[in-house]
Structure formats: C-alpha cells, structure tokens
Amino acid sequence: MDTSPAGLSPIERATLRFRRIYILPTRQGIGFAVALSVMLLGSINYDNALGYVLSFLLIAAALISMLHAVRNLAGIDLRWGECEPVFAGDTARFPLKVDNRGQRPRFGLLARLAGRRGRSGEANPPRRFHLDAGGLERIELAAVAPERGWFSPGAIVVATRFPFGFFRAWSRVDAGLRCLVYPRPAGEQAMPLHQPEACGEHGSRGKGDDEFSGLRDYHPGDSARRVHWKAVARGQGVPVKVFSGAASGSTWLRWQDVVAGDTEARLSQMSRWVNEAQAQRRTCVTAWCCRASRSPRTRARRTVTAASKRWLCSTARPPAMRAHPETRDWTLGRERSLWLSICLALVVIPHAGRIPFWELACFAFLAGWRVANATRGVPLPPKWLVIALSAVMLAAIYAAHGTFFGRDTGVVLLVVLTGMKLMESRSLRDAYVLSALGYFLVITNFLYSQSILTGIYMLAVVLLMTATLIGFNVGSGELDTRARLRMAAAMLMQAAPIMLVLFFLFPRLPGPLWSLPRDAHGAMSGLSERMSPGLISRLSLSDAVAFRVTFRGEAPPPSQLYWRGPVMWHTDGREWTSGNPTRSWRAQYVELHGEPVDYTITLEPHQQSRLFALEVPTTIPRGAQMTQDFQLRTPKPVRTRQRYEVRSFPEARLTRVSIDEQSAALALPAGVHPRARALADSWREAHGVDAGALVSRALAYFREQPFVYTLTPPLLENDTVDEFLFETRSGFCEHYASGFAVLMRAAGIPARIVTGYQGGELNPLGDYLIVRQRDAHAWVEVWLGERGWVRVDPTGAVSPNRIELGMDAAIPPTLGPAGLELPSRGRLWQTWRRLRLGIDAVKTGWNEWVLGYGPRRQRQLLGMFGVDSADVRGLVTGMLAGIGGLLALLALGLARRRPAPVDPALRIYRRFCRKLARAGVARRASEGPLAFAARVTAHRPQLRSAVERITGMYVALRYADSDARVSEFRRAVRAFRPR
Amino acid sequence: MSAFRLPTTRPAASPLGAKLSGIVARAGDVILGKDREIRLAVTCLMARGHLLIEDIPGVGKTTLAHVLARILGLSFQRVQFTSDLLPADILGISVYDRRAGSFEFHPGPIFTNLVLADEVNRATPKTQSALLEAMEERQVSQDRVTRDLPDPFFVIATQNPDHNVGTFPLPESQLDRFLMRITLGYPDAKSERALLTGCDRRELVEALEPALEVAELLDIQKQVQKVHVSDALLDYLQDLIAATRSEPDLGPGLSPRAGLALLRCSQAWAFMEDRRHVLPEDVQAVLPSVVNHRLRQATASTDALLRQVPIP
CATH class of the missing domain: 2.60.40.10 (Immunoglobulins)
Incomplete structure (x- = not known):
C-alpha cells in the first residue's frame, strides 16, 4: 500500500473536507453579477419573458456553480x-x-x-x-x-x-x-587546503572509520557506539575509541580561515567552499576549533552546523534551479478565442435582417480577424489601431443612425463593440467580458423575437457559451468538446428548476420602469382606420395570427362569428375612413336577445388602440371603452399581447342612431358613382321607402348578376364602385361591402361598413379558435328603423361558403410551408394543416405561460396552489425558500456518490430477487445465482420451474457468451409471482 | 453446490464433459467420501497447473496421486523426497560413456507426464527449487543443454503440515508455483466404515483402467481456456482480489499471478460442471484452494471473504 x-x-x-472549504465570488463573478442585474432590469423594463428566462437561468447556473466548485475540492x-x-x-x-x-x-x-x-x-x-x-x-x-x-x-x-x-x-x-x-554561497576567497595539524589535537589523526587507532577521553556529543564500554566496566573512566581511515583527502574548512566581512559574509564564504569541495568530490569537514566571536545570532551557527553535518553525511547535490512549471493560465489562447468567436458569431447571426449590412460586415471582419489570429497566427492589430478603428466605427454608426440610443442603434453598437473587444482581447479577463457581452446579445435578440424557434436557437447558443465559460477554467486537454458540452448541459438542466421558481415567483411589476424607446416594438400589419380597395385582400395573403379565442361554453356557429373592428362612416368615393364617434356607448342602445357568449381573447399586438370582440359586446374588459358604434378602444396602442374576457350577445340589436350619425351614414360625395345612384334610384322607384325590400333587392342584384368572389380582382381605375358593380363584377369582400353601402346610401338607407374578422379556425388540439389576418372581412350595417342597425353581408350573397365555412373554403389557400404550392384539399395539404394547428397549439401555450406570464397570470397560478393573496414580500420569501430548498436538494444529490451504470440484466435480476425476498427467501449479497436458485427450490419446490428458467436466462445474459434477449427476461421476471 | 443444474443454458452434454464426470466418479470409488477434493484435483490438472496436497500422513494423499495418474492414462514416476536427495536425483545426470567417449545424459524421474513428489518439504531447499524450477519452465537445463519435459506435465506434490519435525517449509514464492493446494482431511464415518470393510486400496488402484487418452487431455486443456468469462464475472473476480488486498488479516493480498490462477481454475471448474461460461459459483468453489496457500493467514478468512464480497 x-x-x-x-x-x-x-x-x-x-x-x-466540506467544512474546511471556503468560497467567495471572484472579480469576474462580481462583474458577471452586475451584468446579470442589468440584464434582469432590461427584461423587467421591456417585460421580455425570454429575457427573464435567460437572466434567471444564468442566475441559477451561477448559484449552482458554487456547489460544483465546492464539490470539485471536497x-x-x-x-x-x-x-x-x-x-x-x-x-x-x-x-x-x-x-x-x-x-x-x-x-x-x-x-x-x-x-x-x-x-x-x-x-x-x-x-x-x-x-x-x-x-x-x-x-x-x-x-x-x-x-x-x-x-x-x-x-x-x-x-x-x-x-x-x-x-x-x-x-x-x-x-x-x-x-x-x-547560506547563499558567495565570496571570493580561495578555498584553503588545510593540513590536519592546523587544528590542534582533533586533527592529529585523520578521522575515519576503517582502523582503530587509539583511545581518547569522552567529550559530550561522542557517539555511544564509540565508547569503549569494556574499559568503562573496568573503571578506567569513559574512553572513546578513535578510528583512522582514508582521511588524507579531506578538507578542513575553518571559521577562522574566512577573512572577510561579518558573520553572514563569512557563512556565505564557507557555504561556497563546501560547494566547491563537494564539486571536487572531497570529503569536507567544517570545523569550529576556534570559536567565532560570539555571534549575535545563534541561529546562524546552528544552521551552518546542521548544513555541514548534512553535507558530511550525504553527497546529494542541492537541487538545481529549474524553470517554473506552468502557472495560472490567464492567456486567452487559441482554443478559447475560437470558441468565443463561434459563440458570438452565432448570437449575432439572427440580427442579420435587423441591422444594416455594413455593420454586420464589420463584425464579421473583426471576428474573422480573431479567428485568423487563432488558426493562422495572423497578428492582432496594435492598440492605437484598435482605438482608431473604434472611433471610426462609432462615428460611422452615429452618422448612419443619428443617435446612440434606441433599440436598433443599441444593438448595432453592441454588436460592433463586441467585435472590437473580440479582436483586442488578449487575457482571460477580456474573455469574461466577452462572454457577458455574448449573453447580453442573446437578450437583444429576444427584443425582436420571442418565438419558440428563437428560444430553442438561443438555448443552443447559451449552451455553447456556457461550455466556453467552462473552458476558461480548465486547462487545455482536460475536457474535450463533447465533455464540455455535456457538462454545460448538465449544469443548465440542474439550473432549470431554480430558473422556474424564479420565473414564476419573481415579483412581476406591471409596466415599464422607464420609457421605452419608440422602436421598442416591431411594426405589425392589420386592420386600420381606413379601408382602401385591396387592403383586405392584401391581408388575406397573410397567415399571421390576429388573435386566439377560447370560448367558455359552446362556440357559436361560424355564420355568427363576426369579430367587430373599425367601423367606416365616410367615403371619398374610393376610400372609406372611420369617423370619430367619440360618444361612448350606453346600455339602452342595445336590446339583448338570445344567449350570451363568454370568451377570452388573446390579441396579438397590432399597434392600434383597438380590441376586437364578437358582435355585440356587452361586458367589456377593464380599461377599454366602447364607442357608440360598438368598437372597443383602448387608451394606448396594443403593443404587447393582451388577454381579455368579453361577453357578447350575437343576436342583440343596436337600436339607436343619432341625427348626426344618420346623416353621416347617408353621405355620399358629390358627383361620383352615377351609375350606382341611377340603379338605386330605379329600385327606390320600384319599392318606395320599404327599406327591407330595398335591401333584398340589392342582395338579389349581387346574387343574380354574374358576380365572382376572388382575391385577385382586375384593377379598378376611375370610379371603383361603378366599375365593380357594372363592369368587372369580380372582387373581394371590401368591394362588395363598399358597393353595397354605396347602393344603400344612394337608395336613402343609412349604411356603414364594418371591418373586422369573420370566422376562424377551430384548433381541436387546444380547443380554441385561431383568427388569422386572412380572415379579415368587411360587411355592411344598414339602419332599418325600428329594427335598428342590421348586419348585411353582401359577400355572403355571392359566396355563401365564405361565411359558412370560412375563408379556406371560399378561396382555398394553396401555399404550404416555405411557399410551396400544394394541391388544395390533397392529403399533403391536410397534413400540413394539421401540423400547423399542432404548432399553433404549442405556440398558444408558449404565449400564455411564457411570454404572457405577468402579474395577472402570477396571481392566477398562485390561486391554483391555494394562495389567494401574495404581496411582493410573500413572493420574495417563497422564491428564496424555493431556491434554498432546491439548492439543498441539489447539493445532496451532488454529494452522493455516482452509482456505476447497471447492467439491465442485473437490474431485472434484482427485481426478481426483491420479489423473492418479499416472498420470504432473500438472496445474500455474496450468493451466486445458481446457489440462490438451489436454495429457493429447496424452500419452495413449487417455484422450481420458474426460478430455474429465470436464473437460466439471467446467467445466459450476464455470464454466458450468448445473444439472449433482455426483453424476454424482463417479461419472465414481470410475470413471476412467488407465493 | 453442484447438485443444481441449469435446464436452459446447459449445452448438449459434450463427450469430454461426460468423461470427466466418469473420471471423478471412478476415482471416488477408490478414495471414498472425497468427491469434492478429487474434483478440485482434476480441475487443477485441466487448468494445466501443479497440485499440492497437504495433510497429515495417512489420509490418502499418495493414493490420490496414484489414482489420478492411472485414470488419466499418464506415465508416472514417484520421487520420495528426503533430506539427502540431490537435484540430480530428480533431473537426471550426465555420465561419461567410455565407449562413445562423451557424456551421456541419463534423464531423471522428472521426465514423465506425472511426477509425484512425495513429502516435498522433507528435501533441502536446493532440491526443492530444482523441482520447482522445472515445474515452472516445463524444461530442464543441464550442462548447457535444455531439454523439454513431456507434455502434459504435472507435478503432484504432497507435504506434511509445516509443524512436523524435520521439514523444510516451502517459501511463499515457491508455493506460488502450485496452482492449487488442497487438503484431504479425515473421511466421514460412513466412508471410513466402507474403507475399513472394503478391499485393499492398492489393489483397487492397480485395477483402474485409463479413462482418457493423452490427446483428449490436451484437447480439454485447450477448451478450458476458451470457457467464456464475462465482464460481470471479471468485476467479481477483481472485487475479490481487491478485498484481499485491503484486508489486513490476509497479509499483502493476492498478486496478479494469483488472480490469473484463480481465473484459470474457475474456467476449468466451469468446464468440469459442463458449462462453457464461468459463474460466480465457480470462482467461489475454487477460491479457497487457489488462494489459501498464497495468503498468510488464510483458512478462516477466505470463507469470510467469500461471504463479505457481494456479487456485482
């Protein structure tokens, strides 16, 4: 041993041992903590869910790294x-x-x-x-x-x-x-070659071990082995035997021979002599015959004595000076800079479409320089060049953007500066700064996109960056790439539970902490306050989701799904615009009929102060207002995803109209649509003032004339309505709505156009309705006296499918993934559609629980666990307790010895043994399978065949050179029932 | 331990396996009540190892050696070791042949298949080491000529326990040359009665017919080496060896050579059990015989060892 x-x-x-291991954050750790808190602040301010996730994940990983550090020593x-x-x-x-x-x-x-x-x-x-x-x-x-x-x-x-x-x-x-x-060997004096006599009686005979040469009196310090004990016994005092030997070559070095200097110098001189003597392989003797004047430092003499003794005893040379072994590895090095460059490039790549090309090229150039330096040894630029380059780039950025603030400019700045830093980094300290910048850049990506794909991609990047970080702290060759990645993945996985606790319990503050830059949110298209020909058909090309609806009860039939949006009052003959009906709605304007529908809408941000709801909403979300024409308005544009609950009565009637409104709903610009007016006049002559008959007549006109419902109508040049009604006769819902409204107004019936969405796709996977931009629709409301505002959908007269079955049925979409043309209604199309619904269901969950997780959701979640009211203090307490508990659990798990991987056959055999143990026959740990089987059959003869079969299979699997199957063995053990 | 046979993994009974069982059974007719010891002895020979039988006089050590030689059909020489025995008495000597005018080598009793070195601890260390060297090398070097010993070559040595008067105990290094050491012990009452009432053992030995060809024996030895050893079993074997090294009672622990010996014996035992793979039971069966003479204070501790080390 x-x-x-x-x-x-x-x-x-x-x-x-654990209790003797101390731990403190390093300078890098403190720096990273600062970076993390900035990241967290940013996430809070932008209410960026993935930013939260990343910040919390990194916090958790940093906490866990503490455990790993301690475990690494214990x-x-x-x-x-x-x-x-x-x-x-x-x-x-x-x-x-x-x-x-x-x-x-x-x-x-x-x-x-x-x-x-x-x-x-x-x-x-x-x-x-x-x-x-x-x-x-x-x-x-x-x-x-x-x-x-x-x-x-x-x-x-x-x-x-x-x-x-x-x-x-x-x-x-x-x-x-x-x-x-x-003592340090020094001094110039030559080594004296002394005659032994020079030192009195001790030198008279050369001392050696070979031959007995006489007796002398005992001096304190003489070896007991040299004492002539027989003489002692004879009472002749205490004589000591003296031996002579090959002492002729020995050199005497004496204190008094050193002429120069103080004690230290003399010691150094003697030390040098001893060295020289040893180099010449002489036996040397340091002597103290004549005592040095009382040295002020007795320690000095002791040392020299000890030193000379050692030299006398051993001929080992003092160790030679050697070059220092490798010390702390503070250089960045080739491998680490490569890793860093790759990580940073990966994190910058998604910004490609968002920041100007030349700035991206700058970054690529700088990163490329670094990579070239790492792989080809291209020298890095001198410091002055770096500074000059930075200044030039800053100037260029300022010139291009006119500011250093705002989201886009900030990202550009960060990217370019990261590139500069990457290039000028030389030490590991710079590398830490770079990795913090890298994590920062990940968050900037989340400002643009928080989709699941972005999340997954960035998770991969974070994994790589974490592996890079691990690489900073191991020597080269200690861990290969796979091991590093595996370790990083393990640490992130261990961090995940803590991240979840932080994510769900961290007190969520409503609203931004400081005003957001104007470009904080991306632009979205959608319905707006004006409707020009082609607007809705353009929207219909988009598969983007407008909102998602979850009904509390049964969903109404598709023909009732009119999602009300902007209402158009005014027309200039070509374009419709909404008025500004400021007066707000009152309950008495509505006669409630039919059953109410309760539902929740998750609205995608569309940058307008508007909410959508099913006609006719009665209870409206808090903070919103309802106008007199039943539009839901919000005080601020909808910039983030919103969830709100509404109750609507699809069959309610709108029974009031003011004089102003009535006149607005009858106004037509002078001198336009002569043919339409003529047609309306002719109807009016035929039917008089019977509004209902006029409406039916107009609808019949659409139905009887060869109108075509199409997404790609021919271009209308001058009088859009007349050309549509009498010449082209093909159009989209906006054409029908505006044509119908003009006809109605010309016929003296107040009419207005309502835009919004119609229908939606029911997703059976999540049991919710998806309303996409392609479901955008326009219809008409006419005032029919005592019946109030009545919805008339002229599109339905032309293409009933559009209303009953939805947009897909009326104009089947044919674009599959990546713009691929797929035959509609084919099997491939159906698969694609199902897949899309599945993805949307995942997205909805993602939106609800990750991106849309805010104060409200937090309360809801706590409510699910029976916590009804939790203030910030309670949340923080719970959060800290949760983190503490998880860390303690993890520490226990980490401290446990890692069990060796178990052969599946052995695992199953152990199960078999447990079954037998419960039945009263326990296997001893040192008992072989056959011996155990013999014992079992001796105790329980009725189990013989089963036990022998199972043991046979086990032996074949574990010990024999056979290709037996584990699955069969597993089945046999599963079926084994002792008792 | 051998009472139980596996129904599913048992290969088609090989003719060699059946023959080995027959050999053990027939030897058991002569040496009564010692089936296990006979089995171990045959195992040792099948594993190409030398056997040391240690016990007090008169329990049948020599008879066992005789029986094995007869029944395996091997040429057989017996050397009675005494304190004045010289190496040349075993290895052979070169004698000057006057007619030929040259030295002629007269081979000693060691040039045979099976040597019974009776009471090996009575000879002087010099003679002992001459024998043991030949055992290890399976050849004899004399007068600058190296002569191979016949194949197969076995030595069965018997010795009285060390505390008997007039012995030169074998040092550890030489004990290590023996693959196994077995003890016979007294027969049980029933066997002893049969022994006392039965006919003379010597006659029985004379009457034994060889049951195995030499070629078959060599074949078995080859096949023993092919008996499958799984990783799981090696784990167990290594655990056992590691345990001997950490156990202060057992002295310095087992050497790697001892580990190899244990493995070979386990393979041979498994072969004797008519299996083509080694089980932990095989290791447990041979372990005391293989290990006891290699450890300082063995007998009680190896049993404890087998009980304590779990089978992984």
Whole structure:
C-alpha cells in the first residue's frame, strides 16, 4: 500500500473536507453579477419573458456553480513530504501528492503555498493541475527561500474556480512545511587546503572509520557506539575509541580561515567552499576549533552546523534551479478565442435582417480577424489601431443612425463593440467580458423575437457559451468538446428548476420602469382606420395570427362569428375612413336577445388602440371603452399581447342612431358613382321607402348578376364602385361591402361598413379558435328603423361558403410551408394543416405561460396552489425558500456518490430477487445465482420451474457468451409471482 | 453446490464433459467420501497447473496421486523426497560413456507426464527449487543443454503440515508455483466404515483402467481456456482480489499471478460442471484452494471473504 516515491516520504496527510472549504465570488463573478442585474432590469423594463428566462437561468447556473466548485475540492487527499535543502534565494520545492479518491474527475485545480515572498509581498507561484477519477498527481510547490535557517512557506492552499470562474473555492491545510536553507554561497576567497595539524589535537589523526587507532577521553556529543564500554566496566573512566581511515583527502574548512566581512559574509564564504569541495568530490569537514566571536545570532551557527553535518553525511547535490512549471493560465489562447468567436458569431447571426449590412460586415471582419489570429497566427492589430478603428466605427454608426440610443442603434453598437473587444482581447479577463457581452446579445435578440424557434436557437447558443465559460477554467486537454458540452448541459438542466421558481415567483411589476424607446416594438400589419380597395385582400395573403379565442361554453356557429373592428362612416368615393364617434356607448342602445357568449381573447399586438370582440359586446374588459358604434378602444396602442374576457350577445340589436350619425351614414360625395345612384334610384322607384325590400333587392342584384368572389380582382381605375358593380363584377369582400353601402346610401338607407374578422379556425388540439389576418372581412350595417342597425353581408350573397365555412373554403389557400404550392384539399395539404394547428397549439401555450406570464397570470397560478393573496414580500420569501430548498436538494444529490451504470440484466435480476425476498427467501449479497436458485427450490419446490428458467436466462445474459434477449427476461421476471 | 443444474443454458452434454464426470466418479470409488477434493484435483490438472496436497500422513494423499495418474492414462514416476536427495536425483545426470567417449545424459524421474513428489518439504531447499524450477519452465537445463519435459506435465506434490519435525517449509514464492493446494482431511464415518470393510486400496488402484487418452487431455486443456468469462464475472473476480488486498488479516493480498490462477481454475471448474461460461459459483468453489496457500493467514478468512464480497 505504501508506495511513496523517492523524495516523498508521506509524513503527514489531510483530506479536504466540506467544512474546511471556503468560497467567495471572484472579480469576474462580481462583474458577471452586475451584468446579470442589468440584464434582469432590461427584461423587467421591456417585460421580455425570454429575457427573464435567460437572466434567471444564468442566475441559477451561477448559484449552482458554487456547489460544483465546492464539490470539485471536497474529498481530495493531500500528502506532503520533506523538502530538499536549498540555498538562500533559491526556490524550495515541496513535494505534494494529491489523491482523488472520488469517482469523478476534478478540474482546474490550483495549489500553492500561502506564504508571501519576501518583502515585495508577491504570492508564491501556483501550480495548475487536474485529477482523473481516482487519479493521483505528484506535484511540487515552489517558494523562494528568503534567508538561511528554517524556512516555513506557510500553509498549502488548494483552490479552484471551476466551473465558471465566478466563485473561487479554496481550502488551507496547515501542513507545517519547512525547509532547511543553507547560506547563499558567495565570496571570493580561495578555498584553503588545510593540513590536519592546523587544528590542534582533533586533527592529529585523520578521522575515519576503517582502523582503530587509539583511545581518547569522552567529550559530550561522542557517539555511544564509540565508547569503549569494556574499559568503562573496568573503571578506567569513559574512553572513546578513535578510528583512522582514508582521511588524507579531506578538507578542513575553518571559521577562522574566512577573512572577510561579518558573520553572514563569512557563512556565505564557507557555504561556497563546501560547494566547491563537494564539486571536487572531497570529503569536507567544517570545523569550529576556534570559536567565532560570539555571534549575535545563534541561529546562524546552528544552521551552518546542521548544513555541514548534512553535507558530511550525504553527497546529494542541492537541487538545481529549474524553470517554473506552468502557472495560472490567464492567456486567452487559441482554443478559447475560437470558441468565443463561434459563440458570438452565432448570437449575432439572427440580427442579420435587423441591422444594416455594413455593420454586420464589420463584425464579421473583426471576428474573422480573431479567428485568423487563432488558426493562422495572423497578428492582432496594435492598440492605437484598435482605438482608431473604434472611433471610426462609432462615428460611422452615429452618422448612419443619428443617435446612440434606441433599440436598433443599441444593438448595432453592441454588436460592433463586441467585435472590437473580440479582436483586442488578449487575457482571460477580456474573455469574461466577452462572454457577458455574448449573453447580453442573446437578450437583444429576444427584443425582436420571442418565438419558440428563437428560444430553442438561443438555448443552443447559451449552451455553447456556457461550455466556453467552462473552458476558461480548465486547462487545455482536460475536457474535450463533447465533455464540455455535456457538462454545460448538465449544469443548465440542474439550473432549470431554480430558473422556474424564479420565473414564476419573481415579483412581476406591471409596466415599464422607464420609457421605452419608440422602436421598442416591431411594426405589425392589420386592420386600420381606413379601408382602401385591396387592403383586405392584401391581408388575406397573410397567415399571421390576429388573435386566439377560447370560448367558455359552446362556440357559436361560424355564420355568427363576426369579430367587430373599425367601423367606416365616410367615403371619398374610393376610400372609406372611420369617423370619430367619440360618444361612448350606453346600455339602452342595445336590446339583448338570445344567449350570451363568454370568451377570452388573446390579441396579438397590432399597434392600434383597438380590441376586437364578437358582435355585440356587452361586458367589456377593464380599461377599454366602447364607442357608440360598438368598437372597443383602448387608451394606448396594443403593443404587447393582451388577454381579455368579453361577453357578447350575437343576436342583440343596436337600436339607436343619432341625427348626426344618420346623416353621416347617408353621405355620399358629390358627383361620383352615377351609375350606382341611377340603379338605386330605379329600385327606390320600384319599392318606395320599404327599406327591407330595398335591401333584398340589392342582395338579389349581387346574387343574380354574374358576380365572382376572388382575391385577385382586375384593377379598378376611375370610379371603383361603378366599375365593380357594372363592369368587372369580380372582387373581394371590401368591394362588395363598399358597393353595397354605396347602393344603400344612394337608395336613402343609412349604411356603414364594418371591418373586422369573420370566422376562424377551430384548433381541436387546444380547443380554441385561431383568427388569422386572412380572415379579415368587411360587411355592411344598414339602419332599418325600428329594427335598428342590421348586419348585411353582401359577400355572403355571392359566396355563401365564405361565411359558412370560412375563408379556406371560399378561396382555398394553396401555399404550404416555405411557399410551396400544394394541391388544395390533397392529403399533403391536410397534413400540413394539421401540423400547423399542432404548432399553433404549442405556440398558444408558449404565449400564455411564457411570454404572457405577468402579474395577472402570477396571481392566477398562485390561486391554483391555494394562495389567494401574495404581496411582493410573500413572493420574495417563497422564491428564496424555493431556491434554498432546491439548492439543498441539489447539493445532496451532488454529494452522493455516482452509482456505476447497471447492467439491465442485473437490474431485472434484482427485481426478481426483491420479489423473492418479499416472498420470504432473500438472496445474500455474496450468493451466486445458481446457489440462490438451489436454495429457493429447496424452500419452495413449487417455484422450481420458474426460478430455474429465470436464473437460466439471467446467467445466459450476464455470464454466458450468448445473444439472449433482455426483453424476454424482463417479461419472465414481470410475470413471476412467488407465493 | 453442484447438485443444481441449469435446464436452459446447459449445452448438449459434450463427450469430454461426460468423461470427466466418469473420471471423478471412478476415482471416488477408490478414495471414498472425497468427491469434492478429487474434483478440485482434476480441475487443477485441466487448468494445466501443479497440485499440492497437504495433510497429515495417512489420509490418502499418495493414493490420490496414484489414482489420478492411472485414470488419466499418464506415465508416472514417484520421487520420495528426503533430506539427502540431490537435484540430480530428480533431473537426471550426465555420465561419461567410455565407449562413445562423451557424456551421456541419463534423464531423471522428472521426465514423465506425472511426477509425484512425495513429502516435498522433507528435501533441502536446493532440491526443492530444482523441482520447482522445472515445474515452472516445463524444461530442464543441464550442462548447457535444455531439454523439454513431456507434455502434459504435472507435478503432484504432497507435504506434511509445516509443524512436523524435520521439514523444510516451502517459501511463499515457491508455493506460488502450485496452482492449487488442497487438503484431504479425515473421511466421514460412513466412508471410513466402507474403507475399513472394503478391499485393499492398492489393489483397487492397480485395477483402474485409463479413462482418457493423452490427446483428449490436451484437447480439454485447450477448451478450458476458451470457457467464456464475462465482464460481470471479471468485476467479481477483481472485487475479490481487491478485498484481499485491503484486508489486513490476509497479509499483502493476492498478486496478479494469483488472480490469473484463480481465473484459470474457475474456467476449468466451469468446464468440469459442463458449462462453457464461468459463474460466480465457480470462482467461489475454487477460491479457497487457489488462494489459501498464497495468503498468510488464510483458512478462516477466505470463507469470510467469500461471504463479505457481494456479487456485482
């Protein structure tokens, strides 16, 4: 067992235990904490859900890295040996044996001696190493011996920054190391070659071991073995035997021979002589015949005595100076800069469409330079060039954007500066800055897109960046790429539960903390306050989701699904615009009929102060207002996804109209649509003032004339309505609505156009309705006296399918994924449609629980767990408790020894044994399968065949060279029922 | 332990396996009540190892060696070791042939298939080491000429326990040359009665017919090496060896060579059990015989070892 190497006699040992390991954040850790809090603040301000997720994930990972750092040290065994004597000013090397008893490797370890060197206070150089599982490392700790005497280099410190470098865990072991330091050899005096006689009686005979040459009196300090005990017994005093030997070559070095200087100089001179004598392979004797004048420092003499004694005894040369071993690895290095460049490039790539091309090219150029430096050794630019380049770029950015603020400019700035930093980075400190910048850039991506795909992509990037971070803290070659990635993935997975606790319990503050830049949100298309020909047909090309609806009860039939949006009052003959009906709605304007419908709408941001609802809404969401024409308005544009609940009565009647409104609903610009007016006049003559008959007549006109419902109507040049009604006769809902409205107004019936959405696609996977931009629609409301405003949909007269079955039925979409043309209603199309519905269901969950998670959802979630009222304090307490609990659990899990992977056959066999144990026959751990089976059959003869069969299979699987199947064995054990 | 046979993994009974069972049974007719010891002895020979039988005089050590030689159909020589026995008495000697005018080598009793070295601890260390060297190398070097010993070559040595007067106990390094050490012990009451009432053992031995050809024996030895050893079994074997090294009672622990010996014996035992793969039971069956003479204080501890080390 005891196999100590030469030069290492393990006199003492210590194990690094948990309670002796200390941990504190490093400078990088504090810097990263600052970066993290900025990231979190940004996420709060922009209410960016993925920003929250990333910030919390990183916080959790950083917390967990603490556990990993401690675990990386715990259980390491240290054994230290004796140090070879050195000369003052030389480096003393203390041998240390570091033994990893655990089953997992230890990375990025540093060991050094705690004492400081001389007066300069420079720390002793650390030694960097790592340990394989169960591995053993022999290292030497170096410290410069300052002066002669016994030199204590201080405690042994073993430290690690693994895995992220945010925390430094260390342990001190007071090993009581010491090293004998000889005086520094110096002096110019030549070595005297003394005659032995010169030193009185001691020199009269050469001392040796070979031949007995006489007796002399005992002096204190003589060896007991040299005492002539027989003479002692005879009462002749205490004589000591003196031996003579080959003493002729011995050199006498005497204190009084040194002429120069003070005690120290003389000691140095003697030390040098001893060295020379040894080099000439002479036996040397230092002598103290004539005592030096009482030295002020008795220690000096003791040391020299000890030194000369050692030299006399051993011919081992003092250790030669050696080059320092590798110390702390603070350089960036080739591999690390490559990793960093790749990560940063990956994080910048999604910005490609968002920031100007030349700025992206700048970044690519800078990153490319770095990569070229790492792979080809292209030199990095000098500092002045970096500064000049930065200035030029800043100027260029300012010139291009006119500001340094705002989302887009901020991102550009960040990207370009990251590129500059990447290029000028030389040390590991810069690398930490870069990785923080990298995480920052991830968040900037979330400002533009928070889709699931972005999330997944960025998760992969974060994984890579975390692996890079791990790479900063292990030496090259300690962990290969796969192991790093696996470790990063494991750490992120361990961080996930803590991240979830933080995400769900972190107190969510409504509203931004400071005003957002104007371009904080992307532009969206949708219905607006004006309707020009072609607007809705353009929208109909878009598959973008307008909103999603969850009905509380049964969904109404498709023909009732009219989602009311902007109402158009005014027309200039070509374009319709909504008026400004400021007066708000009152309950008495509505006669309620039929059953109410309750539902929740999740509205995608559309940048307008408007909510959509099913006709006719009665209870409206808080904060919204309803106008007299039943539009729901919000005080601020809808910039984020909103959820609101509405109750509507689809069969209600709108029974009031003011004089102003009536006149507005009858107005037609002068001199336009002569043919339409003529037609309306002719009807009016036929039917008089019977409004109902006029409406039917107009609808009949659409039905009877060859009107075509199409997305691609011919271009209308002059009088759009007349050309549509009498010439082209093909159009989209907006054409029909405006044509109908004009006819009605010309016939003297108040009419207005309502835009919005009609229908929607029911997603059976989530049991909700998706309303897309392609469902945009326009219809008409006419005032029929006592019946109030009545909805008339002329499109329905032309294409009933559009209303009954939805847009897809009327004009089948044929564009599949990636613009692929798919035959409509084909199987492929159906598959694509189903897939799209599935994806949308996932998206809805994502929207609701990730992106839309806010104060309201938080309350709802807490309510689900029975917590009805939770203030910020309660939330924080719960959050901290949750994190603490999870960390404790994780610490326990990490401290547990990792079990070896178990052969599936063995696992199943153990199950079999457990079954038998419950039945009363327990297998002893050292009992072989056959012996156990024999014992079982002896106790339970009725089980014989089953037990023999199972044992046979187990033996065949585990011990024999057979291709037996585990599955069969598993089935047999599953079916095995002892008792 | 061998009472139980596997119904599913048992291969078609091989003719060699059946023959080995027959050999054990027939030897059991002569040496009564010692089936297990006979089995171990045959196992040892099948694993190409030398056997040391250690016990007090008169329990049938020599008879066992005789029986094995007869029944395996091997040429057989017996050397009675005494304190004045010289190496040349075993290895052979070169004698000057006057007619030929040259030295002629007269081979000693060791040039045979099976040597019974009776009471090996009575000879001087010099003679012992001459024998043991030949055992290890399976050849004899004398007068700068190396002569191969016949194949197969076995040594069955018997010895009295060390505390008997007038012996030179074999040192550990030489004990290590023996693959197995077995003890016979007293027969049980029933066997002893049969022994006392039955006919002379010597006559029975004379009457035994060889049951195995030499070629068959060599074939078996080859097949034993092919018996499958799974990783799981090696894990167990290594655990056992590691346990001997950490157990202070057992001295310095088992050497790698001892581990190899254990593996080979386990394979042979499995073959004797008519199996083509080794089970933990095989290791457990042979372990005391293989290990006890290699450890300082064995007998009680190896049983404890087998009980304590779990089968992974």
